[in-house]
Amino acid sequence: MEKEITLELVRVTEAAALMASRYLGRGDKEIVDKAASDAMRGMLDYIEMKGTVVLGEGEKDKAPMLYIGERVGRWADDDPELDIAVDPIDGTRLVAFGLPNAISVIAATEKGGIEFLPTYYSYKLAVGPELAGKLDINATIRENLRVAAAILGMEISELTCVVLNRDRHREIIEEIRRVGARIKLISDGDIAAAIATALPESNVNIYIGIGGSPEALLAAAALKSLGGEIQVKLWPMDENERAKVIEAGYDLEKVYRTDDLIKSDNVIFAATGVTDGDMLRGVRFQKNVAITESIVMRSRTRTIRKIIAYHNMAYKTIPLKSAGEIKYINGLRRI
Structure with missing residues (x-):
């Protein structure tokens, strides 16, 4: 600029x-x-x-x-x-x-x-610099937690995941619990939660779940400076939105990464x-x-x-x- x-x-x-x-x-x-x-x-x-x-x-x-x-x-x-x-x-x-x-x-x-995201909600995975490029939003939660623990040199039971406390996340929450990681449930404010994964003092390792697409873009702007990463997949709210997004030419299986969301280097x-x-x-x-x-x-x-x-x-x-x-x-x- x-x-x-x-x-x-x-x-x-x-x-x-x-x-x-x-x-x-x-x-x-x-x-x-x-x-x-x-x-x-x-x-x-x-x-x-x-x-x-x-x-x-x-x-x-x-x-x-x-x-x-x-x-x-x-x-x-x-x-x-x-x-x-x-x-x-x-x-x-x-x-x-x-x-x-x-x-x-x-x-x-x-x-x-x-970048413009056509859906109100997106499925998001955010991590800090040490895990950037190492996890996969398409992988199972179990697999991602095992990879994260190995890279960070921690036990899975020491990892902390942040998840919005919503009914739509019931399966995600139960899977994290089965694997044995810690969970921090939040009621709102997932921009700060995603960014926290890249701040050492926050003691948060992974943010995962479905939240607002605008919030994903703003989190990406911060994570680009912090060296962290966010991965995003479009998540239509209903069949009507799904049909509109597909008709507009969007691929619901595409994974948007930090540089796809914030295309400018500055x-x-x-x-x-x-x-x-x-x-x-x-x-x-x-x-x-x-x-x-x-x-x-x-x-x-x-x-x-x-x-x-x-x-x-x-x-x-x-x-x-x-x-x-x-x-x-x-x-x-x-x-």
Whole structure:
């Protein structure tokens, strides 16, 4: 990319996390998502880029903010043209009910750098650098766990697998238990779970299961910088979606790997914690100061930065963009 926008992207996820954290534990997922989306959308327009949202909340007529195809950024003549992928809050329910592992996420690449996945859900397998290229999403869970244990020099009983706690994963969970590995069940937030496999301090070895396709792409953006790997297969929700995907020419047996999902060699990924999790600490408030913890990565240089920011809320201004209007929050109070 022609211009360095790393810190600007962190400011975007910080703003989204700060606004969403106001509604921690209030039981309202919609207001959490709206607050984060509003802040993220407002902050994006300050960045010197010609940005197009290629992965967002949905199509324009179904998503009032950050829809696919939306133009964000300053759009000056000399600004670089970038593709933007966002998830204002991965884990809106986690924030709404005060649960761990909610994050705000954004990724940016050169134009055409992010693959399009036609299904809402995908079957995913994510691992860290030591296991990258060593496991096979088409192999049995038993086989993959045996290979992982041998490569890592661990007993199978010492391996930890992360799985979304869903009825559709009952067979996966039972198979992991039969083989004897440890399981960490999560209720939501599988972007952070997939990325955690590549972070030594997380003590997570494998992420496996069926989850959102947009989340797979955002996880791939981070894993590309971390040296990890994600493998993905399309998973149609029903026969109607299956027929549409096949008619469009997609192969349901194709395995998409990290470089297939993020085709650019230069992707920037940023995330800020909203609630405490394995990857990041959540937003904390101390008197008039809010503390955020963020991570930002750049694949070309494999640089990983963690940023702890102290926001004096008496002076903090966050632009909120909704229905074409920008409103400013000073000290998180509307003025």
